[in-house]
Amino acid sequence: MKKQWLISCFTTILIWSAGVYAFTFIKESVPNQLNTQSTILTSEQIASNEISAAAEPKEMKEIIRETQKRVVQIELANDSLGSGFLYNDQGDVVTNAHVVAGSTDVQVKTTDNREFSGKVIGISENTDVAVVRVDGLKGMEPLQVSREKHADIGDEVLALGSPLGFQNTVTTGIISGVGRELELPPYHYEDVYQFSAPIAPGNSGGPLINRHTGEVLGINSAAADQGSIGFSIPLPNVIALMEGWSDSPMTTLPNIVEDADDDVLKEETYLDEDLAQYLINYFYESINFQDFVTAYSLLGSSWQGNTSYESFREGYLHTESVLIDELTIIIEDDVIVTATITAKERSNGSYTNSKYKVTYTVGYENDQMKILSGTGEVLD
Known part of the structure; x- marks a missing residue:
C-alpha cells in the first residue's frame, strides 16, 4: 500500500512538473514567436506597399x-x-x-x-x-x-x-x-x-x-x-x-x-522664322495635349476679341490629334505661315483623317509673337 502511495505521489509530482514547464515555455516562447511573425508580416506589407506606390x-x-x-x-x-x-x-x-x-x-x-x-x-x-x-x-x-x-x-x-x-x-x-x-x-x-x-x-x-x-x-x-x-x-x-x-x-x-x-x-x-515656326508647332502641340487654355493664349487680341474661349475650345473638342505635314514661312510686311495638316477627328463614334491647308499671319503684340489671324480650307 505504501509502495503504491509513493508511486502515486511520484507520478503526481512528475505531471505537475511537466505542466509547470509547459506553461512556462508557452508563456515565454509563443508570444515571442507570434511577435516575430507579426513583425515579418508587417515589414513585407510595408515593402509591398512601397513597391506598389513607387511603380504606380x-x-x-x-x-x-x-x-x-x-x-x-x-x-x-x-x-x-x-x-x-x-x-x-x-x-x-x-x-x-x-x-x-x-x-x-x-x-x-x-x-x-x-x-x-x-x-x-x-x-x-x-x-x-x-x-x-x-x-x-x-x-x-x-x-x-x-x-x-x-x-x-x-x-x-x-x-x-x-x-x-x-x-x-x-x-x-x-x-x-x-x-x-x-x-x-x-x-x-x-x-x-x-x-x-x-x-x-x-x-x-x-x-x-x-x-x-x-x-x-x-x-x-x-x-x-x-x-x-x-x-x-x-x-x-x-x-x-x-x-x-x-x-x-x-x-x-x-x-x-x-x-x-x-x-x-x-x-x-531668335530669327522671326524660328519664332513663327515654333509658335505654330507649339499651338498644335497644345491642341494635341488638349491644353486649350495655352493654345488660346497664343492668339492675338483681335482674334480673341472675335472668338470667345468657349467657342475656340468647342471647335477642337472632336479633334483627337493634329499632324503638321508641311510648313512654309514667307516674310514680307508680315510673317505668313502656311501649313498642310492632317487632323484625326471623331464623328459618330468613329475617327476619320482630314487634310487641311491653313494660313496664319504672325506678328508681335507687347513684344511677344502671337497668331494674329488665320484661315483654313479642306483639301480633297
Missing part, C-alpha cells in the same frame, strides 16, 4: 502641373535666357553651363511670375552643367531626380522649359537614342540621350521628365539643326558634380569661352 504611374496632367512649379526661367543681364529646375531643398537650380557662362548673378522667374535673385555656385568648363543657388526657393520641395537608373530607347518623355521665351512650355516625345557623343566646344557631351520632343533656344537647362513617373531623367542641352532631335545629359552622369557644388560652392568661377559656331542651344538671338 501618374496622370500626365498631374505630372506636368507638379513639374512646372519647379521649373524656372533664368534671365541674364544681357537679356539672354534659359531654363533650370529645382533639384534639392536648398534652393539649388540645375541648368546648363552655357546658359550662365560669364555670369555670377542671374534672375530666376517661376511659373507663377515670382522673381528671385540667383547666384552661380558651380559651373563646369567641359561638361555643360551648372548650379544656381536661389535663396528665395530654399525649403521648397524639389523635383524627384534619377540618381542611378538610365532611360531606355522608347521611353516616353516630356521636355519642359522656356523655348524662344515661351515660359512653361511642355513638349512630348520618346527617347530615340542612347549613348550619343557630341563635341560642341568647349563642352564635351558623352553618353547622352537623344529624344524626339521638340526643343528650341530657351529650353537649355530644362528637365527631361519620365512621362509616367515625373522623375527627372536628364538636362536638355542641345538640338540638331534639322528635325525634332534633342540631346539631354543623363542625371546619373552628373549628380555627384551637382551635389559637390551644393555642399561646397565654388568661390571663384572659371572664365568659359564658347565657340559661336557650335550647335548648343544659343539664347541670344
